[in-house]
Amino acid sequence: MNYHVNEKGYYGDFGGAYIPEMLYPNVEELRSKYLEIMHEPGFQEEFQQLLKDYVGRPSPLFLAERLSERYGANIYLKREDLNHTGAHKINNTIGQILVAQRLGKKRIIAETGAGQHGVATATVCALKGLECVVYMGEIDIERQAPNVARMKMMGAKVVPATSGSKTLKDATNEAMRDWINNPVDTHYIIGSVVGPHPYPDMVARFQSIISEETRWQLKEKTGSESPDYVLACVGGGSNAAGMFYHFLDDANAKLVAVEAAGKGVDSGESAATTMLGKEGVLHGSRSILMQTADGQVIEPYSISAGLDYPGIGPQHAHLYKVKRAEYVSITDDEAMQAGRLLAQLEGIIPAIESSHALAQLEKMTFKANETVVVCLSGRGDKDLATYMKYFNL
Amino acid sequence: MNRLKTLFDTKKEPILSVYFTAGYPNLDSTVDIAAELEKSGADFIEIGFPYSDPVADGPVIQESSQVALKNGMTLELLFEQLKELRKRVSIPVLLMGYFNPVLQYGVEKFCASATEAGVDGVIVPDLPMYEYEEMYCNCFDKYNLSNIFLVTPQTSEERIRKIDGLSNGFIYLLSSSATTGKNLDVSASTEEYFGRIKNMNLKNPTMIGFGISDKQTFDKASEYTRGAIVGSAFVKMLGTGDDYLGKIAAFVKSIKS
Ligand SMILES: Cc1ncc(COP(=O)(O)O)c(C=O)c1O
Numbered sequence: 001m002n003y004h005v006n007e008k009g010y011y012g013d014f015g016g017a018y019i020p021e022m023l024y025p026n027v028e029e030l031r032s033k034y035l036e037i038m039h040e041p042g043f044q045e046e047f048q049q050l051l052k053d054y055v056g057r058p059s060p061l062f063l064a065e066r067l068s069e070r071y072g073a074n075i076y077l078k079r080e081d082l083n084h085t086g087a088h089k090i091n092n093t094i095g096q097i098l099v100a101q102r103l104g105k106k107r108i109i110a111e112t113g114a115g116q117h118g119v120a121t122a123t124v125c126a127l128k129g130l131e132c133v134v135y136m137g138e139i140d141i142e143r144q145a146p147n148v149a150r151m152k153m154m155g156a157k158v159v160p161a162t163s164g165s166k167t168l169k170d171a172t173n174e175a176m177r178d179w180i181n182n183p184v185d186t187h188y189i190i191g192s193v194v195g196p197h198p199y200p201d202m203v204a205r206f207q208s209i210i211s212e213e214t215r216w217q218l219k220e221k222t223g224s225e226s227p228d229y230v231l232a233c234v235g236g237g238s239n240a241a242g243m244f245y246h247f248l249d250d251a252n253a254k255l256v257a258v259e260a261a262g263k264g265v266d267s268g269e270s271a272a273t274t275m276l277g278k279e280g281v282l283h284g285s286r287s288i289l290m291q292t293a294d295g296q297v298i299e300p301y302s303i304s305a306g307l308d309y310p311g312i313g314p315q316h317a318h319l320y321k322v323k324r325a326e327y328v329s330i331t332d333d334e335a336m337q338a339g340r341l342l343a344q345l346e347g348i349i350p351a352i353e354s355s356h357a358l359a360q361l362e363k364m365t366f367k368a369n370e371t372v373v374v375c376l377s378g379r380g381d382k383d384l385a386t387y388m389k390y391f392n393l
Numbered sequence: 394m395n396r397l398k399t400l401f402d403t404k405k406e407p408i409l410s411v412y413f414t415a416g417y418p419n420l421d422s423t424v425d426i427a428a429e430l431e432k433s434g435a436d437f438i439e440i441g442f443p444y445s446d447p448v449a450d451g452p453v454i455q456e457s458s459q460v461a462l463k464n465g466m467t468l469e470l471l472f473e474q475l476k477e478l479r480k481r482v483s484i485p486v487l488l489m490g491y492f493n494p495v496l497q498y499g500v501e502k503f504c505a506s507a508t509e510a511g512v513d514g515v516i517v518p519d520l521p522m523y524e525y526e527e528m529y530c531n532c533f534d535k536y537n538l539s540n541i542f543l544v545t546p547q548t549s550e551e552r553i554r555k556i557d558g559l560s561n562g563f564i565y566l567l568s569s570s571a572t573t574g575k576n577l578d579v580s581a582s583t584e585e586y587f588g589r590i591k592n593m594n595l596k597n598p599t600m601i602g603f604g605i606s607d608k609q610t611f612d613k614a615s616e617y618t619r620g621a622i623v624g625s626a627f628v629k630m631l632g633t634g635d636d637y638l639g640k641i642a643a644f645v646k647s648i649k650s
Contacts, residue, residue, distance in 0.1 A: 008523070018492055020449040020518035021543040022570045024552075163455050164445065176448040183547050183570035281493045281519070282446060294467040295497030296445040 003248040003315070003324060009197030012321060014314035017196035018281045022180040029103065031198045037102050038205065050094050051209065054127070055084045061217035066345040073366035077348070077376045078214050080239065087351065087378030088207060088239045089120040093189055095206035097124040100187035107131045107186045111175040113140055113168030114305035115147025116378060117191030122156035132156040135174040137167035140305055147382060165299040168309055172283050192236025193313030196284030200313045207242025214373055215246050222371060226252045232375035233258045233356040235306045237313040239377035244325065255325035257316060258356045260302035264331055271300035272329035273312045274320050282310065287317040303332035303386065304352035334359040336390050339380065351378030352386060396485040397513045397539055397562045400436060401598045401619060408620030409611065409649045410600060411627050412439040412489065414457040416466025418631055423474050426631070428481040429638050433645035435484065439516065439622065442471055442490035449518045451574030453625040457632070468498045475510035487541065489516040500529055504536040514539030514562045522559065530559070545570045546586040550593070557595045564597045566590060566618060568604040574625035577604030579613050587617035611648045623648060
């Protein structure tokens with residue numbers, strides 16, 4: 001079974017490039033050049049160097065002993081939280097800024113929800129001296145003030161998205177409108193494995209460093225590069241796509257993708273896309289989408305701003321449909337408890353997004369000595385206000 | 394014969410098309426506005442079906458889409474309203490909107506309903522050429538619906554030729570790569586672009602849209618093409634008060650006198 005994109009830009013029934021003609025020249029330029037650029041020795045050298053010296057890779061694979069004891073399996077955490085800027089998002093922005101430079105682009109735009117991708121984009125723009133404009137929903141600007149300040153500190157312009165529901169989906173709309181209106185010198189750094197082809201594939205390739213490292217790290221630590229379970233949370237799906245990438249063809253590795261159930265899958269306030277969505281088209285790709293019977297996009301809800309998205313990337317839709325990965329969901333409350341548990345058992349405060357993946361451990365049963373890898377996609381610093389309020393700290 | 398083809402075959406003067414969003418400003422204003430536009434001298438009309446995430450649109454059409462959705466507009470309801478359309482309107486009518494509502498309604502069912510309502514063509518900006526050719530072209534043809542493609546100043550000549558081959562109505566030239574509602578700014582490079590397209594001698598007629606808001610921009614566009622399409626400026630006018638139907642004649646006259 002092929003789990004990767006075909007030459008037409010599709011993963012099975014999903015993917016494609018459903019974009020207005022105004023975006024075609026830019027997307028086509030990227031499509032025709034991204035692989036060639038990524039395979040240039042000079043590109044690879046600079047990319048690897050920056051991942052090492054700037055991001056701090058390889059990120060450690062940590063055997064969480066007390067957590068392992070609690071769940072009766074060998075639980076390893078892939079520490080993307082230790083990356084510069086505190087999440088996996090920077091793996092992608094480093095890659096894309098190098099692509100943008102090679103395409104001769106002078107101006108970078110991005111969308112952001114929680115602000116992690118916005119910060120990671122502002123960071124690489126400062127590093128490379130490129131103009132940076134980040135679109136962020138007006139409501140998220142209020143919720144995520146520290147990340148707004150970080151972006152501004154690094155010289156990015158943060159533009160409030162005031163249309164629609166004023167959150168991530170609308171920030172993405174605004175970024176696409178900006179790109180339509182600036183067709184020549186601008187590159188759009190999309191923050192997840194969503195958007196028109198080639199974005200889902202390009203972003204997954206940049207994030208695939210997560211599983212590439214995990215395999216040799218596991219081999220070093222356990223003698224086998226093949227785990228029994230691999231878990232990751234899914235907003236748009238980029239940390240999961242990177243965490244799954246080099247395990248897709250490993251039949252022993254069971255892949256578990258964790259969506260945000262919000263206040264409960266049936267509560268009307270949820271972001272559990274595979275449970276609640278249907279096939280549809282948003283932001284340039286055909287995937288699974290939360291929508292009304294009339295095809296209007298439904299505004300999702302999760303306590304975690306990074307999982308608060310009504311769709312998933314097309315590769316995930318495919319992995320779900322062909323059942324290569326299992327898609328499950330975790331509520332706000334379950335995630336918050338799992339976050340505190342990790343803090344108290346291991347001394348690591350996870351991003352609430354990552355807490356969703358951790359919470360799934362509670363629902364699984366393991367055989368003795370099974371090996372489990374959880375992608376700890378980010379650190380919880382940005383979420384302290386939410387944790388404080390929730391636990392009355 | 395397709396009304397659109399008849400129009401382009403017979404009309405000598407510049408052609409004016411007007412866009413508005415179904416269900417805006419009021420849920421049941423759709424057919425009244427269409428009828429009034431015909432009476433006032435519009436040559437054809439484009440009825441937008443609203444979508445929650447209109448990425449190719451600027452603030453005016455975004456707002457009209459949101460109001461229309463809030464008013465309760467759906468494709469199902471629009472086709473219900475359009476049953477009255479051909480009793481009152483004889484000029485060509487196109488539907489314009491984003492792909493996801495069409496996909497949910499069902500592409501074949503959408504084509505069937507459109508034809509039944511007397512619609513002549515469809516503009517779906519985010520349905521690209523490749524997907525159209527591979528999956529939906531047969532369906533549009535079966536129901537004799539024109540599919541209208543967009544072209545921008547950045548569209549390559551090769552691609553324009555391909556679009557010309559797939560089109561059967563007209564080709565929609567964007568005045569610039571922009572979202573709707575920006576004003577046409579006729580610079581040397583726009584004139585170069587309009588002229589370049591004109592000299593390609595395409596088999597389909599062309600119309601210019603996006604940024605056409607008044608007589609001056611309409612006349613300018615008509616120098617190079619068969620005519621132009623007014624959208625945001627008209628939608629904006631519809632939002633200025635309850636007597637919008639009464640203002641349509643003056644609006645059309647101000648552009649095409
Ligand atoms: C720490 C962290 N994890 C996960 C996500 C979700 O994104 P994705 O599903 O693309 O990994 C985000 C998004 O902001 C994030 O900040």
